[in-house]
Amino acid sequence: MTQAKICGITTPEALRRAAELRVDYIGLVFAPSKRRVEPEEAGALIAELRGLRAAASEPETADGGSAPQRSSAKPQVVGVFVDPTMDELDRALAAAPLDVVQLHGQESPEFCRAVRERFGVRVFKASSIREDGSGLDADSGGDLQANHAERAEAIAEAYAGAADALLIDTHDPLYGGGSGRTFNWEIIPLYRDAARARGLKLFVAGGLTPDNAGELIRQYAPDGVDVSSGVETDGLKDLHKMTLFAERVALS
Template sequence: MAGLPVDYIGIVFAPSKRRVEPEAAAAMLSEAFGAPAAEDTAEKGSPAAASERTRPKIAGVFVDPALPELRRTLEIVKLDVVQLHGAETPEYCREVRETFGVQVFKALSVKSDAALQQHAALVREEAARRAEEAASAYAGAVDALLVDTYDPLHGGGSGRTFNWELIPLYKKSAAAHGLPLFVAGGLTPDNAGELVRDYAPGGVDVSSGVETDGHKDIAKIISFVERVAIS
C-alpha cells in the first residue's frame, strides 16, 4: 500500500468474515506505518509525527456498536474515522463525534426494488425524499455520508451495486447540507473509473471488489486506485 494515493484505509470491526480484532488491527497498522498505539502521542517534528501526517487516515467500520465497544476499540487502535453502517441515529453519531474526537461517516442503504424498476419516476421521487431526509437529519452530526447497497444482514459489504442513477439525488442533498458523499457497493477495478467519471462522488469505498478468494489482492488494489485516479 505504500506510495499509493489512498486517503483512507478501512478496518472492519463489525460482524463479518472480514472482521478484525482490535489487537490484530493495531499490530497490522504498527507494522505497516509504524503507527503508535491509541494512547501514545508523537512530539511535533518527530519521525512519528511526520508519519501521522503522511499516512492514510484509518477508518473503523462498525454496525450499531455500543459506546463501550467503541471506547475499547479506540483505546487499542488509533482511528481517525468511525464509519457506521447500522441504524445509528443522528444523536448517536453526534455523541460518538464529541465523546471520542473522531470523524464520523454514516452509511445509508439504497434498496433496489425490482418491482418498481419499471416506474423510474416513482423510484427517483422516493430516493430524492430519502436523500433529503437523511442529509437534513445527519447534518451537523457526521462528517460525510456514504451510500451503499442495501444488505439486510450486515448493513453493507454485499458486493452488489445499486442504481447509480440515484447518486446525483443523494449528492445534491448531501452538498446542500455541507456534507461530502462517498459511494460503496459492488465497486471493482472494472467499474470504478466509470463511477468516478460519470458521477464524481466525494470518494469511493471498496472491499470485496479488490479481493481474490476472500483475500485482498494487491494487484487489484493497485488497478482500482489507478482507475479512480485517472478518471
C-alpha cells in the same frame, strides 16, 4: 478529486500496499463480517501503518542522512461498526486509535454527534440501498427519483453537523453492507447534492471494481468511492486489483 477507500483490510501485506498506493482511507471492520478484525489486531495494523508513515516522512539526503519532511498521513484509518454501544467503541478505540468511525447500522444523529465529541474522530454514516435502487425506508412504489429525492434530503438534514460524510451502499441482509453488488447509480446525484448542500461528503460503495470505478466517478462525481470485495480474489485482498483500483480512481 474523488477519494479512494479500500475496506476490509486484514493483513500487513494489504496494509503496506494500500500505504504504497497512498489511497485516502483504509477500512478495518469491527462489525460481524468475514473480514472482521479484533481490536488488538487492528491496533497492530495501525502501529505498522504509523511506522510506514514515519519512514515515508524521512527520505534520505545526498549525504546518506535523513531530512525531515511533513507526512501526508495517508491512508487514514476508518473503523466500521454496526450499531455499537459506547462501551464497545471505548474498548475498540483504546486498542486501535482510529481517524474515522463509520457507522453502518441504525445509529441516530445524536449518537453520531456523541461519538465525534467523545473520541475526537470524524464520523461517516452509512445508508443502505436495495439493488433495485429503493431505500430500505423509502416508499417502494411510485417514482424512484422522487422517492429518493425526499429520502436523501431527509438523511442529509438529519446528519448535518452530526457526521462528516454520508456513505450509500448496497444492502446486504446478513451484514448490512459489503454485499459486492451494485445498486441503481442514477440516484447518486440526489444524495451527493443533498449532502454537499449541508457540508457533508458523499461516498459510494457497493459492487465497485477496478473495471467500473472510473465510470462511476466520471458520470456521477461522488466525493469518495469505497471498495472491498471488488479488490479480492478467493476472499483475500489481491494486491494487483488494489493497484488497478487506485490507478483508475486517480485517473478519473
